[in-house]
Amino acid sequence: xxxxxxxxxxxxxxxxxxxxxxxxxxxxxxxxxxxxxxxxxxxxxxxxxxxxxxxxxxxxxxxxxxxxxxxxxxxxxxxxxxxxxxxxxxxxxxxxxxxxxxxx
Amino acid sequence: xxxxxxxxxxxxxxxxxxxxxxxxxxxxxxxxxxxxxxxxxxxxxxxxxxxxxxxxxxxxxxxxxxxxxxxxxxxxxxxxxxxxxxxxxxxxxxxxxxxxxxxxxxxxxxxxxxxxxxxxxxxxxxxxxxxxxxxxxxxxxxxxxxxxxxxxxxxxxxxxxxxxxxxxxxxxxxxxxxxxxxxxxxxxxxxxxxxxxxxxxxxxxxxxxxxxxxxxxxxxxxxxxxxxxxxxxxxxxxxxxxxxxxxxxxxxxxxxxxxxxxxxxxxxxxxxxxxxxxxxxxxxxxxxxxxxxxxxxxxxxxxxxxxxxxxxxxxxxxxxxxxxxxxxxxxxxxxxxxxxxxxxxxxxxxxxxxxxxxxxxxxxxxxxxxxxxxxxxxxxxxxxxxxxxxxxxxxxxxxxxxxxxxxxxxxxxxxxxxxxxxxxxxxxxxxxxxxxxxxxxxxxxxxxxxxxxxxxxxxxxxxxxxxxxxxxx
Numbered sequence: 152x153x154x155x156x157x158x159x160x161x162x163x164x165x166x167x168x169x170x171x172x173x174x175x176x177x178x179x180x181x182x183x184x185x186x187x188x189x190x191x192x193x194x195x196x197x198x199x200x201x202x203x204x205x206x207x208x209x210x211x212x213x214x215x216x217x218x219x220x221x222x223x224x225x226x227x228x229x230x231x232x233x234x235x236x237x238x239x240x241x242x243x244x245x246x247x248x249x250x251x252x253x254x255x
Numbered sequence: 256x257x258x259x260x261x262x263x264x265x266x267x268x269x270x271x272x273x274x275x276x277x278x279x280x281x282x283x284x285x286x287x288x289x290x291x292x293x294x295x296x297x298x299x300x301x302x303x304x305x306x307x308x309x310x311x312x313x314x315x316x317x318x319x320x321x322x323x324x325x326x327x328x329x330x331x332x333x334x335x336x337x338x339x340x341x342x343x344x345x346x347x348x349x350x351x352x353x354x355x356x357x358x359x360x361x362x363x364x365x366x367x368x369x370x371x372x373x374x375x376x377x378x379x380x381x382x383x384x385x386x387x388x389x390x391x392x393x394x395x396x397x398x399x400x401x402x403x404x405x406x407x408x409x410x411x412x413x414x415x416x417x418x419x420x421x422x423x424x425x426x427x428x429x430x431x432x433x434x435x436x437x438x439x440x441x442x443x444x445x446x447x448x449x450x451x452x453x454x455x456x457x458x459x460x461x462x463x464x465x466x467x468x469x470x471x472x473x474x475x476x477x478x479x480x481x482x483x484x485x486x487x488x489x490x491x492x493x494x495x496x497x498x499x500x501x502x503x504x505x506x507x508x509x510x511x512x513x514x515x516x517x518x519x520x521x522x523x524x525x526x527x528x529x530x531x532x533x534x535x536x537x538x539x540x541x542x543x544x545x546x547x548x549x550x551x552x553x554x555x556x557x558x559x560x561x562x563x564x565x566x567x568x569x570x571x572x573x574x575x576x577x578x579x580x581x582x583x584x585x586x587x588x589x590x591x592x593x594x595x596x597x598x599x600x601x602x603x604x605x606x607x608x609x610x611x612x613x614x615x616x617x618x619x620x621x622x623x624x625x626x627x628x629x630x631x632x633x634x635x636x637x638x639x640x641x642x643x644x645x646x647x648x649x650x651x652x653x654x655x656x657x658x659x660x661x662x663x664x665x666x667x668x669x670x671x672x673x674x675x676x677x678x679x680x681x682x683x684x685x686x687x688x689x690x691x692x693x694x695x696x697x698x699x700x701x702x703x704x705x706x707x708x709x710x711x712x713x714x715x716x717x718x719x720x721x722x723x724x725x726x727x728x
Contacts, residue, residue, distance in 0.1 A: 163615070167615070168611065171611050171614050171615045171618065172611065174614050174618065175569065175598075175610045175611060175614045176576070176591075176594045176595045176598050177595065177598055177599050177602070177607055177610065177611070178595050178596075178599050179599075187607075187608065187611055190608060190669055191608070191611060191612055191615070193669075193670050194561060194612060194669065194670055194673070195612075195615075197557075197558060197561075197670055198558045198561060198562060198625070200554075200555065200558055201555055201558050201559065201562075201628050201629065201632055202628075203555075204552065204555060204631075204632050204635065206628065206631035206632060206634075206635070209631045209632075209634050209635060210631070210634055211627055211630035211631045211633070211634060212460075212630045212631075212633040212634045212637065213630075215446045215447070215460050215461075215490070215685075215686035216445075216446060216447060216492075216686045216711050218492065218711075219447065219490065219492070222489040224486070232353055232354070236353040237353065239351070239353055240349070240350055240351060240353070240579065240580030240581070241579060241580065242577060242578075242580070242581070242582075242583035243583065249578055249579060251578055251590050251593065252587055252588065252589050252590050252592070252593050253588075253589050253590065254589065254590045255589070
């Protein structure tokens with residue numbers, strides 16, 4: 152799979168840019184696809200330097216500071232935003248609902 | 256009004272005392288003055304006089320509030336209830352948050368007058384303030400140059416004295432690098448020191464709000480006000496907030512300061528290097544013990560960052576879909592088309608680049624090679640600092656390899672732009688506090704910044720050394 156999408160110097164194909172754009176819910180002209188292919192390829196090329204680092208015995212960072220851990224709280228009902236406030240920025244609404252274009 | 260431009264919070268405080276006017280009246284004067292001063296700099300996206308004055312008048316804080324009447328600039332990614340907050344992006348066009356960020360509550364309860372909408376790179380994606388959908392802010396020291404970024408607006412309005420201080424956010428250097436380029440003080444606190452509740456997220460494991468001020472004293476005072484545990488931010492840390500202003504001491508006799516050789520590399524401008532070397536001599540002459548140290552994984556920090564930050568950003572930006580708030584495209588027949596068209600029309604180029612990069616590195620089959628690898632190298636970067644802080648109190652480096660560059664110079668070369676954060680990114684990776692303090696000027700008359708970094712929650716060490724340095728030069 153990897154060889155289809157990129158090679159070892161980080162370069163990616165235009166099809167990969169289109170595929171990732173689709174995952175990201177973005178659409179691009181052919182010209183943009185070519186531009187992003189070049190720019191992202193250069194960035195990924197630079198990033199391949201990470202392969203120099205031996206991380207065989209290293210744990211990935213899961214919390215920024217060692218003192219941090221999962222935080223729990225009591226499951227209590229508190230006041231939350233009123234429907235009016237929550238809808239105050241809605242591009243489109245109907246009653247207490249956000250309105251969107253048809254789904255199917 | 257000249258003292259207002261140069262002396263930060265103290266200058267505004269004294270002016271207010273002497274003026275003997277109502278808060279509405281003097282706030283109106285400050286607003287008019289800022290509007291006039293900002294005409295060419297464009298540090299603000301807009302200045303809404305009516306709103307600023309009426310908020311000041313309605314604030315119930317008494318006149319003995321620590322920041323009573325003091326104008327504080329707010330970056331456009333920190334939520335103020337009912338006030339436009341857009342991250343300088345079209346996709347958040349018209350967005351008025353239904354709640355206040357915790358830092359906004361804290362400033363307001365201390366009497367500060369909020370000057371909203373300081374310009375920034377779109378979603379804080381940038382090092383020059385040029386990716387704002389409202390156009391670039393200019394460096395007050397040279398209007399043909401960038402102010403740095405992403406908190407370029409916050410920094411420019413402090414450097415030009417329009418406001419006494421400002422809040423910015425720092426994900427990879429976004430407070431310190433522009434502070435350096437505009438000749439002011441910029442602090443990135445320890446991760447978890449300041450609540451991020453109400454800061455519109457860029458990269459959640461790296462973001463931190465911090466003060467931008469004209470001097471180290473104001474930085475300590477501002478941090479004392481905005482720091483602290485917040486139950487609304489599960490990554491804020493429940494450690495008591497010290498009286499930071501008590502750390503402002505001129506004495507650094509016996510302090511051990513490390514000089515990491517990896518920060519003195521090819522690519523640093525000659526003038527920057529010379530200023531920093533002279534500063535290190537000054538610190539030595541003040542009694543500090545200067546030691547050579549090594550942070551061997553420094554050169555991988557930018558690579559790590561440009562995997563982790565876009566990956567987190569692409570997740571955080573998935574929420575902008577035109578449904579709940581912000582921009583919605585009218586060019587769509589169904590829901591998925593609406594998502595795609597809203598995002599395509601709403602995001603700028605740099606945001607799209609980072610969304611693509613982040614989505615790619617998180618996509619199936621690539622997660623291990625990119626994101627997981629980067630998080631492992633991140634551990635190595637943190638471990639480097641742990642080792643170094645076992646032998647020294649803080650380390651000193653340049654904040655940025657160059658002084659402010661020309662507007663437009665790096666816009667077509669993202670990699671070159673990314674490398675301008677080479678010295679600031681590691682502190683975000685390791686979650687440690689770091690401060691940039693003015694350190695003279697180069698031959699073109701542009702400010703140079705010096706950076707001090709310390710171990711987690713050692714902001715007092717930073718204020719001590721930064722204050723001593725500021726007073727000593």
